[in-house]
Amino acid sequence: MTSQSDAIFHYHQRTKHNINAYAKGPETLDWDDQPDPFRRFTGCNTVDLPAPGADLHCLFGDLDQPENIASQPLTLKNLGLMLELSFGLSAWKGYGPDRWALRCNPSSGNLHPTEAYLLCTDPELLPSGVYHYVSHDHHLEQRSTFDSADLKPELFLGLSSIHWREAWKYGERAFRYCQHDIGHALAALSYAAACLGWTIELLSEVADYDIAQWLGLDRNDDFVEHEHEAPDLFCRISINSHDSQGLDADILSKNLQAAQWFGKAERLSGRHFYRWPIIDEVSVNAQKPLTTAVRMQQPTIKLPSPSQNISASQLIRQRRSAQNFNGKALPLPLADFQRILLALLPNAKPPFTAWNWPAQVHLCLFVHRVEGMEPGLYLLPRDSHALPELKQAFSADFNWQTIEAPFEFYQLTPGNVKQAAKTLSCHQPIAGDSAFSLGMLACFSDNIEAEAWRYRRLFWECGLIGQILYLEAEAAGIRGTGIGCFFDDAVHGVLGLQDNSWQSLYHFTVGAPLDDGRLQTSPAYEHLQR
Numbered sequence: 001m002t003s004q005s006d007a008i009f010h011y012h013q014r015t016k017h018n019i020n021a022y023a024k025g026p027e028t029l030d031w032d033d034q035p036d037p038f039r040r041f042t043g044c045n046t047v048d049l050p051a052p053g054a055d056l057h058c059l060f061g062d063l064d065q066p067e068n069i070a071s072q073p074l075t076l077k078n079l080g081l082m083l084e085l086s087f088g089l090s091a092w093k094g095y096g097p098d099r100w101a102l103r104c105n106p107s108s109g110n111l112h113p114t115e116a117y118l119l120c121t122d123p124e125l126l127p128s129g130v131y132h133y134v135s136h137d138h139h140l141e142q143r144s145t146f147d148s149a150d151l152k153p154e155l156f157l158g159l160s161s162i163h164w165r166e167a168w169k170y171g172e173r174a175f176r177y178c179q180h181d182i183g184h185a186l187a188a189l190s191y192a193a194a195c196l197g198w199t200i201e202l203l204s205e206v207a208d209y210d211i212a213q214w215l216g217l218d219r220n221d222d223f224v225e226h227e228h229e230a231p232d233l234f235c236r237i238s239i240n241s242h243d244s245q246g247l248d249a250d251i252l253s254k255n256l257q258a259a260q261w262f263g264k265a266e267r268l269s270g271r272h273f274y275r276w277p278i279i280d281e282v283s284v285n286a287q288k289p290l291t292t293a294v295r296m297q298q299p300t301i302k303l304p305s306p307s308q309n310i311s312a313s314q315l316i317r318q319r320r321s322a323q324n325f326n327g328k329a330l331p332l333p334l335a336d337f338q339r340i341l342l343a344l345l346p347n348a349k350p351p352f353t354a355w356n357w358p359a360q361v362h363l364c365l366f367v368h369r370v371e372g373m374e375p376g377l378y379l380l381p382r383d384s385h386a387l388p389e390l391k392q393a394f395s396a397d398f399n400w401q402t403i404e405a406p407f408e409f410y411q412l413t414p415g416n417v418k419q420a421a422k423t424l425s426c427h428q429p430i431a432g433d434s435a436f437s438l439g440m441l442a443c444f445s446d447n448i449e450a451e452a453w454r455y456r457r458l459f460w461e462c463g464l465i466g467q468i469l470y471l472e473a474e475a476a477g478i479r480g481t482g483i484g485c486f487f488d489d490a491v492h493g494v495l496g497l498q499d500n501s502w503q504s505l506y507h508f509t510v511g512a513p514l515d516d517g518r519l520q521t522s523p524a525y526e527h528l529q530r
């Protein structure tokens with residue numbers, strides 16, 4: 001085992017919530033020092049994107065067969081639409097004097113540590129350079145310019161995380177949430193691109209230090225101390241091809257070395273009263289080096305039509321987290337439940353078209369209210385090869401009853417599991433009042449021992465699954481909510497897991513939402529129309 005994987009195991013163990021002690025976080029929240037959720041760079045030119053809010057013809061169900069969606073031309077209007085539907089604002093909420101923006105991509109605590117950058121080598125679209133997307137203003141800030149005469153005209157998108165934004169509220173556990181958010185963001189991008197007939201090719205071979213150099217994240221003097229951005233992902237936006245094209249990183253690096261940079265990041269918060277050095281440590285130990293390029297050929301699974309087959313752009317903009325669920329709602333129709341679970345299996349559709357690895361995450365479901373299903377604890381293996389190991393690791397008391405379904409599905413134990421789900425998810429009623437909730441169980445120690453950076457990748461996969469659940473819940477006429485707060489080892493105890501071969505990394509809940517009538521809602525981009 002390497003010292004890097006040791007450091008990861010140490011971080012993971014230390015940031016578990018336990019029933020009698022939460023992971024270390026701030027003792028009080030310094031509301032006056034809350035980091036600005038919108039990063040801006042001063043001293044850059046900005047490029048306005050055409051007005052947000054346009055609708056597309058594509059229905060949510062059309063995204064099941066993305067190869068049939070006609071590819072839209074690469075224009076600033078379509079690029080703006082893709083950015084809006086992945087990272088843009090979806091609404092403003094208000095309560096008394098407080099107002100806050102929601103976005104198409106969700107984020108733990110609505111803190112939004114994820115930042116998005118375009119790298120353009122296609123001068124017909126934009127002068128060659130790196131551009132930062134500001135969701136609040138729906139415009140681009142030009143961070144750099146370079147000569148792209150030796151480069152093919154292409155468009156790339158990179159994602160990074162400002163760990164401080166999340167750590168301000170959640171302390172040491174925040175690094176995990178930043179990774180979940182990256183998974184959600186990648187999936188949001190993959191769905192948004194597919195609405196335009198485009199594909200996201202995740203260039204997962206690229207090293208973090210290359211992403212940092214290309215996007216200017218390693219320019220320390222451009223960022224305030226403790227507010228730097230960690231590189232996460234780099235992808236190609238493919239307009240006319242669904243095939244992998246690889247990347248010549250050396251040529252890109254050579255051309256970008258002579259880039260001219262503009263702007264400095266504005267300060268996000270004043271005091272930084274609490275510091276969380278373990279986040280910097282785990283971030284260094286989980287850095288990704290250059291790896292061999294891999295691309296997955298996903299299987300084709302035919303999905304039944306969603307029950308609310310509305311416009312994909314409308315569905316993406318209406319996605320919200322439920323704050324409460326109606327514990328007395330009618331059971332979720334079985335057809336909706338089955339479509340939701342089928343959509344979570346690797347398939348040649350978004351977001352899996354942007355994913356390059358076999359499934360490492362399997363789902364333990366707490367079924368509360370689903371038509372024709374006995375309440376209880378169930379398992380959905382997302383790759384049947386993992387089944388023998390899961391059976392070996394789980395409690396010997398489980399009955400592993402095969403459930404008839406269009407996918408492999410097992411009942412582990414029948415019974416009312418509402419209270420268990422609620423208690424395990426930090427006593428949150430949303431886990432018990434829904435139709436079903438679930439824990440995402442990742443193949444853990446084998447992955448971390450093989451390559452420490454896979455720690456991040458496992459959380460990304462969970463975020464990807466979470467984003468599917470959010471959108472599929474909307475398509476079933478109900479709603480979902482991510483659950484980052486759960487008692488890690490209590491969950492493992494219920495499943496009978498003895499060591500860290502398998503670890504639950506994220507929870508989620510889906511059901512009939514109860515709206516909070518006290519909150520006011522206003523349109524996402526009203527402020528740009530004044």
Ligand SMILES: Cc1cc2nc3c(=O)[nH]c(=O)nc-3n(C[C@H](O)[C@H](O)[C@H](O)COP(=O)(O)O)c2cc1C
Nearest residue numbers: 102103106107108109110180320321482483484485
């Ligand atoms: C990784 C992650 C963890 C979350 N954990 C919780 C949670 O434990 N409890 C909760 O009520 N909401 C949780 N949420 C929901 C967020 O609070 C919500 O996404 C955020 O407030 C933005 O609202 P929206 O999803 O409606 O856009 C989580 C969301 C994400 C992405």
